[in-house]
Amino acid sequence: MGYVVVIHNQKGGTGKSTTATSLATLLSLIQRDVVLIDSDPQANATDAMGFKKRRERGGKGYAEFLTSKRTGRTIVKRRVQRSGQVGQVGVLSACREKLISLEAQLQHPLINLDTEAVADKLVDLADQHDYVIVDTAPGVTHLTVAALKAADVIICPMLPTEWAMEGIRQVYSTLEAVRESEVPVWPLLVMGSKNRATKQTLKTIREAYGDSVFENIIRRSGAVEGYEGRGKTMIQVRSTSTASQDYVAFTQEFLVRMESEG
Numbered sequence: 001m002g003y004v005v006v007i008h009n010q011k012g013g014t015g016k017s018t019t020a021t022s023l024a025t026l027l028s029l030i031q032r033d034v035v036l037i038d039s040d041p042q043a044n045a046t047d048a049m050g051f052k053k054r055r056e057r058g059g060k061g062y063a064e065f066l067t068s069k070r071t072g073r074t075i076v077k078r079r080v081q082r083s084g085q086v087g088q089v090g091v092l093s094a095c096r097e098k099l100i101s102l103e104a105q106l107q108h109p110l111i112n113l114d115t116e117a118v119a120d121k122l123v124d125l126a127d128q129h130d131y132v133i134v135d136t137a138p139g140v141t142h143l144t145v146a147a148l149k150a151a152d153v154i155i156c157p158m159l160p161t162e163w164a165m166e167g168i169r170q171v172y173s174t175l176e177a178v179r180e181s182e183v184p185v186w187p188l189l190v191m192g193s194k195n196r197a198t199k200q201t202l203k204t205i206r207e208a209y210g211d212s213v214f215e216n217i218i219r220r221s222g223a224v225e226g227y228e229g230r231g232k233t234m235i236q237v238r239s240t241s242t243a244s245q246d247y248v249a250f251t252q253e254f255l256v257r258m259e260s261e262g
């Protein structure tokens with residue numbers, strides 16, 4: 001029995017894909033059975049996991065997982081390595097065209113796939129693994145709604161700005177609209193520094209959301225800017241950067257929350 005962990009914030013550029021890929025990689029390095037789902041047509045997580053464009057068209061990926069019967073065969077295993085540790089992440093990659101077309105089908109009354117059906121598939125998938133980590137697109141898409149319906153926990157990465165609170169509020173109001181049962185939302189401050197804005201944002205979100213806010217923050221690291229485009233996750237490209245170390249500490253904190261008894 002595993003968990004569906006959804007990485008979501010309606011705003012773009014808040015570190016969702018970096019968090020999703022880093023968390024999935026770090027969990028796999030400590031031998032957790034992880035499936036990373038890229039539900040964003042922009043396919044940033046897919047790129048970071050080293051998929052080449054041509055390969056995606058080979059018929060595997062999240063769109064096929066949702067539409068075909070042989071779902072197990074759509075997960076592609078990626079070997080990851082960091083500081084001598086080796087792991088394997090199962091990936092349901094994003095193909096831009098297919099996800100856009102699927103998004104349209106999810107609204108179609110005659111197609112037998114709605115957000116409930118997608119959510120059921122995610123829950124079933126989590127039953128067969130330890131963690132299903134879903135990276136989401138900015139805004140609220142049908143695929144995001146489906147993931148939120150299936151979620152056991154939602155991680156909301158947010159930047160140290162005045163607008164951060166609005167981001168979490170939007171997550172809560174979307175949740176209210178799409179599901180009845182409560183689900184924990186855990187804010188994670190990313191790209192923080194030693195400045196006033198970071199301190200102020202942390203204070204504000206901790207006052208509002210208390211212990212659900214991750215103790216660890218992810219620092220902004222000049223070393224990781226522009227890590228994209230190498231087909232590797234940030235923590236592998238810059239394994240000694242502050243941001244990378246922060247993701248290790250955050251993953252520990254996440255594990256304590258998920259796996260400690262009582």
Ligand SMILES: Nc1ncnc2c1ncn2[C@@H]1O[C@H](COP(=O)(O)OP(=O)(O)O)[C@@H](O)[C@H]1O
Binds near residue numbers: 013017018221224
């Ligand atoms: N800790 C960090 N320090 C510096 N830059 C970062 C850090 N984390 C992410 N970035 C950069 O911020 C940008 C947005 O991150 P990304 O994970 O793609 O956000 P989202 O998926 O929410 O749009 C990317 O260009 C990424 O390289």
Ligand SMILES: [Mg+2]
Binds near residue numbers: 017040044
């Ligand atoms: Mg993204």
